[in-house]
Amino acid sequence: MKKSILVALMVILSLLIRSEGNARSKIINMTCDQQLENNITLFMPNFVRTMEIIGTLLRTSRNGTAISGTGPDGNYGLGQCYGDLSPQDCILCYAEARTILPSCFPHNGGRIYLDGCFMRVQNYSFFHEYTGPNDMVVCGNTTAKSGLFGAAVREAVGNAVVEGSGNWDYFARGESVVNVNESVFVMADCWRTLSPAECRRCLENASAAISKCLPSSEGRALNSGCFMRYSDTDFLNPIPVATISSNRGMVLAIVVSIVSSVTVLTVALMIILYIMKHRLIQKKRRGSYDAKKLSKMLNDSSLHFKYSTIEKATSNWNECNKLGQGGFGTVYKGVLSDGREIAVKRLFFNNKFRATDFYNEVNMISSVEHKNLVRLLGCSCSGPESILVYEYLPNLSLDRFIFDATKGKTLNWQKRFLIISGTAEGLVYLHENTKNRIIHRDIKAANILLDLRLRAKIADFGLARSFQDDQSHISTAIAGTLGYMAPEYLAHGQLTEKADVYSFGVLLLEIVTGMENNKSKTAEYTDSLVSIVWNHFQEDTVEEIFDPNLMMQHYVNTNDLKEIKKVIQVGLLCTQEAPSLRPSMSIVLKMLAKDETLPLPSNPPFIDEKTMELNDISDKLQFYNYGDNDCSIATVSHSDFYPR
Ligand SMILES: *[C@@H]1O[C@H](CO)[C@@H](O)[C@H](O)[C@H]1NC(C)=O
Numbered sequence: 136m137k138k139s140i141l142v143a144l145m146v147i148l149s150l151l152i153r154s155e156g157n158a159r160s161k162i163i164n165m166t167c168d169q170q171l172e173n174n175i176t177l178f179m180p181n182f183v184r185t186m187e188i189i190g191t192l193l194r195t196s197r198n199g200t201a202i203s204g205t206g207p208d209g210n211y212g213l214g215q216c217y218g219d220l221s222p223q224d225c226i227l228c229y230a231e232a233r234t235i236l237p238s239c240f241p242h243n244g245g246r247i248y249l250d251g252c253f254m255r256v257q258n259y260s261f262f263h264e265y266t267g268p269n270d271m272v273v274c275g276n277t278t279a280k281s282g283l284f285g286a287a288v289r290e291a292v293g294n295a296v297v298e299g300s301g302n303w304d305y306f307a308r309g310e311s312v313v314n315v316n317e318s319v320f321v322m323a324d325c326w327r328t329l330s331p332a333e334c335r336r337c338l339e340n341a342s343a344a345i346s347k348c349l350p351s352s353e354g355r356a357l358n359s360g361c362f363m364r365y366s367d368t369d370f371l372n373p374i375p376v377a378t379i380s381s382n383r384g385m386v387l388a389i390v391v392s393i394v395s396s397v398t399v400l401t402v403a404l405m406i407i408l409y410i411m412k413h414r415l416i417q418k419k420r421r422g423s424y425d426a427k428k429l430s431k432m433l434n435d436s437s438l439h440f441k442y443s444t445i446e447k448a449t450s451n452w453n454e455c456n457k458l459g460q461g462g463f464g465t466v467y468k469g470v471l472s473d474g475r476e477i478a479v480k481r482l483f484f485n486n487k488f489r490a491t492d493f494y495n496e497v498n499m500i501s502s503v504e505h506k507n508l509v510r511l512l513g514c515s516c517s518g519p520e521s522i523l524v525y526e527y528l529p530n531l532s533l534d535r536f537i538f539d540a541t542k543g544k545t546l547n548w549q550k551r552f553l554i555i556s557g558t559a560e561g562l563v564y565l566h567e568n569t570k571n572r573i574i575h576r577d578i579k580a581a582n583i584l585l586d587l588r589l590r591a592k593i594a595d596f597g598l599a600r601s602f603q604d605d606q607s608h609i610s611t612a613i614a615g616t617l618g619y620m621a622p623e624y625l626a627h628g629q630l631t632e633k634a635d636v637y638s639f640g641v642l643l644l645e646i647v648t649g650m651e652n653n654k655s656k657t658a659e660y661t662d663s664l665v666s667i668v669w670n671h672f673q674e675d676t677v678e679e680i681f682d683p684n685l686m687m688q689h690y691v692n693t694n695d696l697k698e699i700k701k702v703i704q705v706g707l708l709c710t711q712e713a714p715s716l717r718p719s720m721s722i723v724l725k726m727l728a729k730d731e732t733l734p735l736p737s738n739p740p741f742i743d744e745k746t747m748e749l750n751d752i753s754d755k756l757q758f759y760n761y762g763d764n765d766c767s768i769a770t771v772s773h774s775d776f777y778p779r
C-alpha cells in the first residue's frame with residue numbers, strides 16, 4: 136500500500152521535474168529555390184527582418200510566420216518547432232535553422248527540415264501549400280526489419296494521421312509495440328497555417344511516402360506542409376511540455392499533504408535516485424548535439440552575453456542605434472547597464488557556424504589582442520541569433536574623414552601618418568602572430584576605425600578566415616571590396632598575406648590623395664587611383680595629387696613632404712602586380728619608420744574594373760556606414776548585469 140503511493144507520487148513528480156529535452160537540431164535536408172533574388176538592395180533587409188520576427192515569435196510560441204516587404208522581393212517566412220520541444224529547445228533548434236538557411240542566398244527562397252523544427256522563406260505566400268514537387272522522403276537506416284515491424288509502422292503512422300490533423304496543435308506522437316524487445320516510435324507535425332483538411336491531406340501523402348522506406352528501421356517524410364518520422368529508437372521527448380504547468384498545482388497539493396509523513400526521507404531518496412537515472416538515460420539519448428553541455432560551457436564563459444542583455448543594450452534593435460551594415464551582419468550601438476558602450480554585430484550570413492563552432496571561433500578571435508585591432512568582447516552564441524559584441528569606437532571609420540572635405544581637415548599629416556603606422560602594426564600582428572595567422576581580406580578605409588585620440592584600429596578581422604572553406608557566392612562577393620582586392624585574388628582566388636598588402640597599398644594612396652579608389656567607376660575620374668598615382672610618380676609630379684586638405688595646413692614642412700612622398704612610394708610598392716615583389720607587412724613597417732632609400736616600384740596591375748563580372752554589393756557593406764544618428768538611447772535597467 137505504502138509502496139504504491141510512493142510509486143504514484145514519483146510518477147507525478149517526474150512530470151514536474153522535467154529535465155531539458157532534446158532540441159533535435161540535426162539537419163535532415165535543405166532545398167534552395169532555383170530563382171535568384173530580384174534586387175538585392177530590397178531583398179536583404181526583408182529577408183533579415185523575416186528571420187528576426189520569426190525568431191522573436193518562437194521565443195514565446197512554437198510557431199511563427201512573418202511577411203516583410205511586398206512585390207518580387209517581399210519575404211514570406213514560416214518557422215515551427217514540433218510539438219514535443221520545450222521553449223528552450225525550440226530556440227536552440229531554430230538557432231540552427233536560421234544559421235544554415237541563409238546559405239540559400241542569393242536564391243530567393245528555401246526550406247530546411249531539422250529533426251525538431253522547420254523553416255521556410257519565399258517571395259510569395261506559401262502558407263497553404265501542403266504537397267509539392269520538392270517533397271521527399273529520407274530513409275535512415277538500411278538495416279532490414281521484419282514484416283511485423285512494417286505492420287507496426289503502418290499502424291502507428293495511420294494513427295498519427297488521424298490524431299495529427301485532429302489535435303489543436305497538429306502534433307501527434309505514438310508508439311506501437313512490435314514484440315517484447317521492440318517498438319516503433321512515430322511523430323507527425325503539420326504547419327499551423329494549414330486548415331485541418333489540408334493538414335490531413337498532407338499527412339496522408341506523407342504516410343504513403345514514408346512507408347516506402349520499409350523495411351528500413353528509420354524513415355522521414357519532408358512535405359511542403361508537414362513532417363513525419365518513424366524509428367525503432369525512441370527519439371521523442373519524454374513529456375509534451377504543454378501539460379506541465381497544469382499539473383503543477385495538483386502536484387504541489389499532494390506534496391504539501393504528504394510533507395508531514397514519516398516516509399518523507401525515503402521519498403526524497405528515491406526521487407533523487409530516479410532523477411539521476413532519468414538524467415543518465417537522457418544523456419545517452421542525446422546525440423552529438425549536447426545542448427546542456429553547450430549551455431553550461433557558455434554560462435561559465437566570460438565571453439558569453441545573454442541575448443536579453445544585448446537586446447536591452449540596443450533598445451530592442453532600435454533603428455536609431457544602427458551604425459552600419461557590415462559584410463557579415465548589421466552593426467548596432469549598444470549601452471550596457473554599467474554604462475559601457477559596445478558595438479553589436481548581428482550576423483545574418485553565417486552559414487558555417489553552429490552554436491559550438493561559433494563559440495570556438497569567437498574564443499579564437501577574442502584571443503587576438505593588439506592595440507591596433509578592434510577588440511571582440513564576446514558573443515551571444517546560443518540565443519536565437521548569432522551576435523558578436525565589440526568595443527565601441529566613437530569616431531567611427533577613417534573613410535568618414537579622409538573622403539570628406541570638411542572632416543578631412545581634422546586629420547593633419549602627423550595624425551594620418553600615425554594612422555598609417557598603426558594600421559601597419561595591426562596587420563603585422565595579424566599576419567605574424569604564431570598562434571593563428573590571419574589574413575584580413577578586406578582592408579579598406581571603412582574598416583579602419585578611429586578611437587577618441589584618432590588612433591587606428593582594424594575592424595572585422597578573423598571572420599573572413601572562418602569562411603575560407605566556404606565556396607558560396609556570398610562569401611566571395613563579401614570577403615573583399617572591389618578596388619582594394621589584389622588582382623591575383625580577384626582573378627584566381629589566390630589568397631596570401633600579399634593580398635592584404637595590396638589593399639593596404641591602396642589605402643595609403645587614398646590617405647595621401649583624399650581620393651576614393653572606388654569612385655573610379657563614376658564619371659569623377661575614370662582611371663583607377665593606383666594608375667593615376669603611378670602615372671604621376673613616373674612623371675615626378677606626385678605633389679599635384681596630394682589631398683588639398685593636407686596642403687592647406689600651414690605647418691606642412693619639408694620633412695612632412697618628404698614623408699608623404701615616401702608613403703606614396705611604399706603604396707606603389709605594395710600595389711605592384713606581382714605578389715612576390717610586394718613587401719611583407721613587417722618590411723612595410725620598417726620602410727615607414729626608417730629613413731632609407733626605397734626600391735623603385737614596378738608597375739601596378741592595370742585592370743579595367745568595369746569588365747570584371749563581380750557582384751559588387753560589398754561597396755555598401757562596411758562596419759560603420761550610417762550617418763550620425765542623433766536619437767538618444769534609452770537608459771537600460773540595472774537588473775541585467777553582464778557578463779556572466
Ligand atoms: C537533400 O536531398 C537532396 C536530394 O536527395 C540531396 O541531393 C541533398 O544532398 C540533400 N541535402 C542535404 C543537406 O542533406
Ligand SMILES: *[C@@H]1O[C@H](CO)[C@@H](O)[C@H](O)[C@H]1NC(C)=O
Nearest residue numbers: 172173174175176177178208
Ligand atoms: C533596387 O531597388 C532600389 C530601391 O528601390 C533601386 O534604387 C535600385 O535601382 C534597384 N536596383 C536594381 C538593380 O534594380
Ligand SMILES: *[C@@H]1O[C@H](CO)[C@@H](O)[C@H](O)[C@H]1NC(C)=O
Nearest residue numbers: 192193196198199200327328
Ligand atoms: C501559431 O499558429 C496558430 C494557428 O495558426 C495561431 O493562432 C498563432 O497565432 C500562431 N502563433 C504565432 C506566434 O504566430
Ligand SMILES: *[C@@H]1O[C@H](CO)[C@@H](O)[C@H](O)[C@H]1NC(C)=O
Nearest residue numbers: 170171172173206207258259
Ligand atoms: C519572386 O521572385 C522571382 C525572381 O526574383 C520573380 O520572377 C517573381 O515574380 C517573384 N514572385 C512574386 C510573387 O513576386
Ligand SMILES: *[C@@H]1O[C@H](CO)[C@@H](O)[C@H](O)[C@H]1NC(C)=O
Nearest residue numbers: 266267268270339340343344
Ligand atoms: C504526394 O504529393 C506529391 C506532390 O503533389 C505527389 O507527387 C505524390 O504522388 C503524392 N503521393 C501520394 C502517395 O499521394
Ligand SMILES: *[C@@H]1O[C@H](CO)[C@@H](O)[C@H](O)[C@H]1NC(C)=O
Nearest residue numbers: 275276277278352353367368
Ligand atoms: C541502424 O539500426 C541498427 C538497429 O536498428 C543500429 O544498431 C545501427 O546502429 C543503425 N545504424 C545507423 C547508421 O544508424
Ligand SMILES: *[C@@H]1O[C@H](CO)[C@@H](O)[C@H](O)[C@H]1NC(C)=O
Nearest residue numbers: 281283313314315316317318
Ligand atoms: C527478445 O530478446 C531476448 C534476449 O535478447 C531474446 O532471447 C528473445 O528471443 C527476444 N524476443 C523476440 C521476440 O525477439
